[in-house]
Each structure stands twice: as structure tokens, then as C-alpha cells.
Amino acid sequence: xxxxxxxxxxxxxxxxxxxxxxxxxxxxxxxxxxxxxxxxxxxxxxxxxxxxxxxxxxxxxxxxxxxxxxxxxxxxxxxxxxxxxxxxxxxxxxxxxx
Amino acid sequence: xxxxxxxxxxxxxxxxxxxxxxxxxxxxxxxxxxxxxxxxxxxxxxxxxxxxxxxxxxxxxxxxxxxxxxxxxxxxxxxxxxxxxxxxxxxxxxxxxxxxxxxxxxxxxxxxxxxxxxxxxxxxxxxxxxxxxxxxxxxxxxxxxxxxxxxxxxxxxxxxxxxxxxxxxxxxxxxxxxxxxxxxxxxxxxxxxxxxxxxxxxxxxxxxxxxxxxxxxxxxxxxxxxxxxxxxxxxxxxxxxxxxxxxxxxxxxxxxxxxxxxxxxxxxxxxxxxxxxxxxxxxxxxxxxxxxxxxxxxxxxxxxxxxxxxxxxxxxxxxxxxxxxxxxxxxxxxxxxxxxxxxxxxxxxxxxxxxxxxxxxxxxxxxxxxxxxxxxxxxxxxxxxxxxxxxxxxxxxxxxxxxxxxxxxxxxxxxxxxxxxxxxxxxxxxxxxxxxxxxxxxxxxxxxxxxxxxxxxxxxxxxxxxxxxxxxxxxxxxxxxxxxxxxxxxxxxxxxxxxxxxxxxxxxxxxxxxxxxxxxxxxxxxxxxxxxxxxxxxxxxxxxxxxxxxxxxxxxxxxxxxxxxxxxxxxxx
Numbered sequence: 001x002x003x004x005x006x007x008x009x010x011x012x013x014x015x016x017x018x019x020x021x022x023x024x025x026x027x028x029x030x031x032x033x034x035x036x037x038x039x040x041x042x043x044x045x046x047x048x049x050x051x052x053x054x055x056x057x058x059x060x061x062x063x064x065x066x067x068x069x070x071x072x073x074x075x076x077x078x079x080x081x082x083x084x085x086x087x088x089x090x091x092x093x094x095x096x097x098x
Numbered sequence: 099x100x101x102x103x104x105x106x107x108x109x110x111x112x113x114x115x116x117x118x119x120x121x122x123x124x125x126x127x128x129x130x131x132x133x134x135x136x137x138x139x140x141x142x143x144x145x146x147x148x149x150x151x152x153x154x155x156x157x158x159x160x161x162x163x164x165x166x167x168x169x170x171x172x173x174x175x176x177x178x179x180x181x182x183x184x185x186x187x188x189x190x191x192x193x194x195x196x197x198x199x200x201x202x203x204x205x206x207x208x209x210x211x212x213x214x215x216x217x218x219x220x221x222x223x224x225x226x227x228x229x230x231x232x233x234x235x236x237x238x239x240x241x242x243x244x245x246x247x248x249x250x251x252x253x254x255x256x257x258x259x260x261x262x263x264x265x266x267x268x269x270x271x272x273x274x275x276x277x278x279x280x281x282x283x284x285x286x287x288x289x290x291x292x293x294x295x296x297x298x299x300x301x302x303x304x305x306x307x308x309x310x311x312x313x314x315x316x317x318x319x320x321x322x323x324x325x326x327x328x329x330x331x332x333x334x335x336x337x338x339x340x341x342x343x344x345x346x347x348x349x350x351x352x353x354x355x356x357x358x359x360x361x362x363x364x365x366x367x368x369x370x371x372x373x374x375x376x377x378x379x380x381x382x383x384x385x386x387x388x389x390x391x392x393x394x395x396x397x398x399x400x401x402x403x404x405x406x407x408x409x410x411x412x413x414x415x416x417x418x419x420x421x422x423x424x425x426x427x428x429x430x431x432x433x434x435x436x437x438x439x440x441x442x443x444x445x446x447x448x449x450x451x452x453x454x455x456x457x458x459x460x461x462x463x464x465x466x467x468x469x470x471x472x473x474x475x476x477x478x479x480x481x482x483x484x485x486x487x488x489x490x491x492x493x494x495x496x497x498x499x500x501x502x503x504x505x506x507x508x509x510x511x512x513x514x515x516x517x518x519x520x521x522x523x524x525x526x527x528x529x530x531x532x533x534x535x536x537x538x539x540x541x542x543x544x545x546x547x548x549x550x551x552x553x554x555x556x557x558x559x560x561x562x563x564x565x566x567x568x569x570x571x572x573x574x575x576x577x578x579x580x581x582x583x584x585x586x587x588x589x590x591x592x593x594x595x596x597x598x599x600x601x602x603x604x605x606x607x608x609x610x611x612x613x614x615x616x617x618x619x620x621x622x623x624x625x626x627x628x629x630x631x632x633x634x635x636x637x638x639x640x641x642x643x644x645x646x647x648x649x650x651x652x653x654x655x656x657x658x659x660x661x662x663x664x665x666x667x668x669x670x671x
Contacts (some may be wrong), residue, residue, distance in 0.1 A: 019372060057654060
């Protein structure tokens with residue numbers, strides 16, 4: 001299982017949707033799953049996903065592999081204020097949202 | 099201020115094309131002895147609108163405030179969005195310099211500026227020693243509600259090193275601050291309490307090449323309206339800058355409890371989403387943010403309302419929200435709002451104030467998370483008690499007085515809301531900025547200068563050049579009068595950047611290229627650096643505090659391990 005923390009309009013995929021609280025879903029993972037695979041399985045429309053994705057507190061791209069017990073946080077496209085200059089993004093490809 | 103006179107000078111040829119930070123730093127470098135005492139008679143405070151301020155250029159009403167900082171001992175440029183900036187520009191004034199000191203101590207003066215001239219008048223004694231929210235209504239009653247105001251609060255009157263320079267906002271609140279570096283104390287040392295500007299009948303700013311200027315405005319406006327971050331109902335307009343709370347928290351870089359952790363368990367309760375939702379519940383409707391100054395199309399300033407739907411404070415910026423919230427372990431927005439309001443009322447820099455409260459909490463003066471006690475400590479500052487005077491001089495002084503080693507500052511200025519052990523690139527900026535630990539001095543650096551793990555890249559020198567160019571671009575944006583937030587749109591959308599340069603060329607009649615404006619930015623950095631070197635600063639001062647080298651920061655469990663060699667490469671130009 002991995003734990004996904006959702007923000008903004010993506011909170012609707014979690015049971016608790018409180019904008020001042022944690023909106024968390026737990027999703028099973030298979031071997032070689034990427035962040036993209038997990039989000040698709042959850043039914044999150046990709047056009048709503050911004051570049052601000054964090055796997056275990058690291059700024060990450062959609063192609064990064066996930067493992068059991070990882071912590072993933074995903075912000076929507078209208079909330080991506082962390083600019084690409086700040087960090088190196090791990091596992092990002094050219095066609096990832098920027 | 100020696101003899102309380104005002105005089106007008108023609109703009110010297112060398113300053114003709116300069117504005118904002120470029121101009122204030124030029125005047126400070128040319129006229130202030132670098133070794134002077136910041137609160138003594140030789141220091142000066144200068145304010146300048148940007149190159150395009152006063153025109154129709156979008157989001158361009160910033161005002162730069164310069165001088166030698168009592169907090170850092172370095173040169174200082176601190177800026178704010180301000181109606182006053184537009185008004186000064188429209189009156190045809192490039193800069194105002196406040197110099198000298200009155201012999202009479204404890205008296206304060208007000209500068210009244212309008213089309214018919216400027217004069218210094220005594221500030222009524224019953225307007226002194228009070229909160230700015232108490233005094234501003236009297237000011238508007240006397241001068242009318244169209245005026246724009248620059249002010250210092252109680253902290254400035256008491257010459258505290260965390261005293262900011264306050265500017266009235268669009269609703270006449272004393273809520274906009276050129277906060278950093280204690281320039282409010284320098285104005286206090288000169289007995290200058292208010293500058294009141296009335297631009298009725300002002301000639302305005304006439305661009306040298308109107309067509310080019312309008313082309314530039316159009317391109318920049320389109321970029322700002324299109325970009326996800328800056329567009330209407332985009333991230334900044336909806337959630338304010340505090341949208342960053344959750345984001346930086348998820349990056350493990352939100353300094354918590356005086357920089358002892360990179361994540362805060364109460365982050366979601368104080369973030370931009372919580373502010374938007376809290377207001378919606380209390381007001382019964384969605385409330386989008388407002389402009390801090392006229393002509394801004396990004397409009398990122400919020401207002402926080404009390405449970406009874408009356409206004410509590412404006413504005414809870416990301417930095418203020420973090421400084422008074424996560425950094426103090428406080429997760430109650432009503433407490434944060436009260437602390438923010440007290441900063442505005444007393445005339446304090448919220449970043450330094452929150453950083454100081456956190457150091458005080460580390461010293462045991464209060465428990466982390468104790469909002470009631472934090473409010474009491476803030477009142478000590480307002481009252482100017484001996485403890486309040488210590489706190490009012492900032493985190494570094496407070497740390498020294500109470501024997502705290504963990505004081506996250508560079509050159510005496512407390513760090514803002516990005517943890518350099520998690521975000522190493524910003525640590526390079528904190529260390530090497532001409533301003534002390536400052537996030538706005540150059541957002542960029544990380545991927546350019548560092549390889550994974552913060553080890554120096556073999557090509558770091560060349561990559562340092564890239565990072566310098568970003569810092570230089572920042573210095574140039576600060577000279578145009580534009581808000582730094584246009585950077586999102588102009589760095590992503592090429593025509594937006596072109597538009598900014600064309601606006602400047604249109605106003606000034608110049609033919610600058612993109613490369614030339616970067617060079618201007620570099621010249622500004624070099625000039626500021628020279629001032630600091632002459633004031634006694636060396637590369638040994640371009641370092642983060644030692645504890646960051648040995649205290650591992652959760653959740654990344656990393657220290658700041660960027661080598662001195664890399665830090666020193668930033669200014670090798």
C-alpha cells in the first residue's frame with residue numbers, strides 16, 4: 001500500500017475532503033508501478049495534475065517508481081506554485097507537466 | 099532632517115535611466131559611508147519607484163527602500179507594493195532621500211508632498227506611541243482618503259532592528275511592508291514618522307515611445323493572464339502566497355519550531371486552502387484575493403475574517419503565515435492573524451518577528467505552540483519593555499541574550515520560509531545575498547549549481563554563472579517596479595519577458611536587449627557587494643550558521659553540505 005495525500009480539487013478522491021485537513025487515500029501497489037500508474041488507477045484525470053508531486057518528500061516526476069509504504073503527495077494544476085527552479089525533480093520526463 | 103528642510107534636485111545624468119533597487123542602491127553606494135553607524139547621522143534612507151511605475155504597466159507599483167541596515171550592517175533594499183509608489187512617480191519624482199538627524203530627540207515629523215511642493219511639519223504628539231491602526235484614521239481625517247502614506251510604527255520610533263517601513267494599501271490599511279532589515283529604525287533615528295502623498299493634478303509618466311511601451315504592456319499582460327500561477331482565479335489569486343505552506347511542507351522544507359524540522363503536522367490548518375475555506379464558512383461566500391497596489395492583475399493579497407465575519411487582518415502572506423505559525427509551532431489561524439495584525443500595528447517585519455518568537459521559544463520563554471504567550475511577547479515589543487527591546491532587535495540579538503545556538507540567520511537577518519538543508523539552492527542564496535538571509539534575492543540556483551546531494555559539481559563555476567544570471571534578473575525586476583511574481587510568467591512565456599524589456603525601453607527611450615538587462619542586474623549586485631566589502635564583510639560572512647552543518651533536519655535527515663568553494667564561486671564575476 002502507498003499513502004497518497006491529495007490537495008485542492010484532487011481532495012475529492014479521498015474520503016475526507018476538508019481543505020484544512022488531510023485528504024489521504026491508500027492504494028495497493030504492484031511491482032514496477034510508477035506514480036503515473038497509481039494515479040491512473042485511482043482515476044485522477046491527468047490534466048488536473050500539476051508538476052508539484054512529492055514522493056517521500058522529494059520533488060518527483062510521474063515516471064518515478066513507487067514502492068510499498070511510500071508516501072506520495074499530489075497537488076493539482078491550479079496550485080503548482082513550487083517552481084521548477086527550486087529542486088531537482090527525480091524521475092521526470094520531458095512530457096511531464098512542468 | 100538636521101534643519102527640517104526639503105529641497106528638489108534635478109536627476110543627475112547617471113541616474114536618469116535607473117529606478118527601484120538600481121537607483122536606491124546607487125544612491126546608498128554613492129552617498130552613505132559603508133562603515134557608518136546605521137542609526138547615526140551619516141546613514142540615509144532613500145525610496146524610489148521602479149522604471150515603469152506610474153504607467154499603465156501591469157503589476158508595477160513596487161517601491162524600493164534603501165539604506166544601510168541596522169539588522170545586518172549591510173546595504174539593504176527592501177520593497178513593497180504601494181499606492182504611494184505610483185503617486186510619487188506620477189508627480190515626476192525619481193527618488194526621495196531622507197538624510198541627517200534632528201538635534202531634538204523624541205520628536206517626529208511628517209513630510210507632506212503634493213504637486214505644489216513638499217514640507218516638513220511636526221507630527222502631533224498624540225499620533226506617537228500608538229499602533230498604526232489607531233493613528234491611520236486620524237491621518238485620513240486630516241489629509242483626505244485619497245492620499246497614500248509611508249509610515250513607521252512604534253518599533254521604528256524605538257529604533258528596533260526589526261522595524262519595517264509601512265505603506266498604506268488600497269483600502270488605507272497600514273498593512274503593506276518593506277519589512278526586512280530594520281529600515282523603519284533608520285527612519286526613526288531621523289525623526290521621520292510619516293510621508294503623506296497627494297498626487298492630485300500630477301502630470302503622470304509619459305513614455306518616450308508610447309507605441310513600444312503599449313506593445314510591451316500588452317505582451318506582459320497576456321503572459322500574466324495566461325500563466326496558471328498568475329492568472330485570475332489561479333493559484334495566487336485564489337489561495338494567496340500561503341498556498342505554498344502545504345507544498346513546501348510536502349517537500350520537507352517548511353521550517354518548523356525554529357528550524358528543527360522540515361515538516362509541520364499542523365500545516366494544512368494554516369495553509370492557503372484553509373484560509374480560503376475558513377473565510378468561505380465565516381462569510382457565507384467565496385472570497386478571492388485583492389491587489390496590494392493599484393494596477394496589479396495578479397491580486398494575491400488575502401484578508402482573514404473573524405468568526406463574526408468582521409475583518410481580523412490583511413494580509414496573511416506565506417512568509418508571515420509560516421513565521422508566526424509553523425516556525426512557532428502554532429496551527430491556529432486566528433492566533434496567526436492576531437500576531438500578524440500586531441506586527442502591522444507595531445510596525446514590525448513579520449519574518450523577523452516570527453523568527454524571533456521561535457528563538458525565544460527555543461530559549462524557554464514560551465512553549466512552542468503557545469499562541470497566548472506568543473501574543474504576550476509581541477505586546478512586550480509594542481510596550482518597549484526591556485524584554486521587548488531585546489526581542490525587537492531580532493532573532494540574532496535574542497539568541498545571543500538567551501544563549502541559543504540554533505539561530506537561523508545570515509549576517510544577522512533571520513531566514514525566511516525555506517529550509518536550506520532541504521532546499522540547498524536557497525541556502526546558497528541566503529549565504530551569498532547582499533542582503534543577509536533573503537529569499538527574494540534570487541529564487542533559483544538549485545539545479546544549476548548543485549548535483550544530487552549538494553556536492554559541488556565539477557562544472558560548478560560555469561553553472562554558478564547561470565545562477566548569477568537568475569539573481570541578476572531578480573535585481574533587474576526589482577528595478578523596474580514590477581512585482582517579483584511576474585517572474586513566473588516571464589520566465590515561462592518568452593513574449594512576457596520581451597514585453598517587460600519593451601515596456602522599459604518604451605518608457606525610457608532605450609534599446610536594451612534581454613542580455614543587457616541581465617548585465618544591469620549584475621551591475622546592481624556588484625555595486626551592492628562592493629558596499630558590503632567596504633563595510634567589512636568578507637566571504638567568511640557568506641556562510642550559513644554552523645548548526646545547519648551538524649544538526650540533521652528531518653524528514654530528509656540532511657545537513658547543509660554545500661562546500662565553501664561553491665558558495666564563493668557565486669560572486670566570482
